[in-house]
Amino acid sequence: MVLQILLLCGLVLFSVLAILVKDLLKAAISLAVASLLLGIIFFRMNAPYAGVFEISVVAGLITVLFMLTIALTKSGDAVESKTASFAFPAFFVVFITIDALIMKKLIQRVPALPGSEEPGTIGQVLWNARTLDLVGQIAIIFAGVFAVLALFRKGGNKDE
Amino acid sequence: MNSTWFLYMFFVAALLFTGIYCLLTMRNLIKLSIGIGVIGKAVSLALIATGLAKKNVLAAQGLVITYIVVEVSLVAVALALIINVYRKTKSLDVRQLAKLKG
Numbered sequence: 536m537v538l539q540i541l542l543l544c545g546l547v548l549f550s551v552l553a554i555l556v557k558d559l560l561k562a563a564i565s566l567a568v569a570s571l572l573l574g575i576i577f578f579r580m581n582a583p584y585a586g587v588f589e590i591s592v593v594a595g596l597i598t599v600l601f602m603l604t605i606a607l608t609k610s611g612d613a614v615e616s617k618t619a620s621f622a623f624p625a626f627f628v629v630f631i632t633i634d635a636l637i638m639k640k641l642i643q644r645v646p647a648l649p650g651s652e653e654p655g656t657i658g659q660v661l662w663n664a665r666t667l668d669l670v671g672q673i674a675i676i677f678a679g680v681f682a683v684l685a686l687f688r689k690g691g692n693k694d695e
Numbered sequence: 696m697n698s699t700w701f702l703y704m705f706f707v708a709a710l711l712f713t714g715i716y717c718l719l720t721m722r723n724l725i726k727l728s729i730g731i732g733v734i735g736k737a738v739s740l741a742l743i744a745t746g747l748a749k750k751n752v753l754a755a756q757g758l759v760i761t762y763i764v765v766e767v768s769l770v771a772v773a774l775a776l777i778i779n780v781y782r783k784t785k786s787l788d789v790r791q792l793a794k795l796k797g
Contacts (some may be wrong), residue, residue, distance in 0.1 A: 536701075543706045550710055550733045556715040560726050562730075566729055573736055577759075581741050582752050585759040589739070592763050597732065597770050604725060604774040608781040623716060630712045638708055639701050660753045661760065672761055680769030686775040 539579055546572045555623060563601040570594035584657050703744035710737035724777045724787045728770060735766050 547570050553565035570593040577586035662669075717730030739759045745786060747790025777787070784791040 540702070543703075544701070546736070547706060547709050547713070550713050553729050553733065554726065556714055556755065559723070562729055563724065566732055569733070569736060573740065576740070577743055580743055580747050582746070582759070585739070585743060585756040588760050588763045592734075592767060593736075596767060600774055601725065601729070602772055604777060607778055608725070608787055627712065631709060634705055634708045634712075638705060642701065642704060644793055645756070645774075646764065654741075657753055657756060660757045664754070665757065665761075668761070672764060675765050675768050677708045677773050682772045685714075686772075692698050 539576065546576065549556070551623075553600050559605045560602065563598055563605060566601070567598040569595045570598075572618070625671050696701070697748060700744055700748040703740065707737045707741045707744070710740070711735070722789050724780065724789055727789065728773050728777070732766070732770070735762065738762065 546601060549565045549569035549572065553569060554560045556562045570589055574586040574590035574594065577583070577589055714730045714732075714737065717733065718727060720748035722728065722729055738764060742758050742762075743752070746752045748793045780792065781787060
């Protein structure tokens with residue numbers, strides 16, 4: 536449990552770093568390290584499939600996409616405001632204190648739903664228990680593909 | 696619900712606060728997408744922790760895998776939009792978008 540708390544602290548730390556660091560490349564790498572820690576946390580929480588997806592897809596693919604974008608938009612480092620970074624630690628400490636003090640009582644007021652019994656395997660859960668939302672998921676993937684194709688088509692910007 | 700679940704929820708709230716603060720105060724478009732990614736991590740951690748507390752990790756894993764697939768699509772479209780905005784305005788500042796005249 537101590538190791539798990541350390542991993543969670545590292546996750547929050549690297550997420551804060553990803554937001555506060557001025558250099559965008561370092562921010563993307565911090566986000567990848569946070570994804571890696573989250574994947575390890577998932578493995579330790581008895582959820583290996585989610586951990587594999589988190590490490591391979593989020594820490595791998597999305598980081599590559601971010602780096603490509605940062606390389607394609609070179610001069611974008613200088614737009615950050617100063618006050619945002621300076622005010623963050625104070626707000627964060629105040630929020631953590633409030634969180635530690637009252638969150639447990641607040642959550643306990645929400646009535647707990649009854650849990651269902653554990654189904655068989657991950658394949659049954661992924662493909663048999665869900666049918667309709669898979670259609671929606673396929674629609675989202677196609678929407679993403681067509682949106683990227685439409686945004687990068689040649690000769691589309693007539694007014695340039 | 697056991698005390699482990701509350702511990703996870705504590706960290707989930709911290710991550711959510713970080714992401715929402717980023718969305719509210721930052722002006723760089725790439726930083727905004729990083730903030731969305733941080734909020735996504737909080738949501739996946741909350742799902743898996745709740746599945747663990749309810750002794751139904753498999754269903755939670757299915758939801759998290761679905762979310763990760765959707766997140767890749769979201770990030771790809773968002774970054775393509777950001778590159779197009781950069782080509783138009785030569786800047787990543789989100790305030791420049793308000794000056795666009797159709």
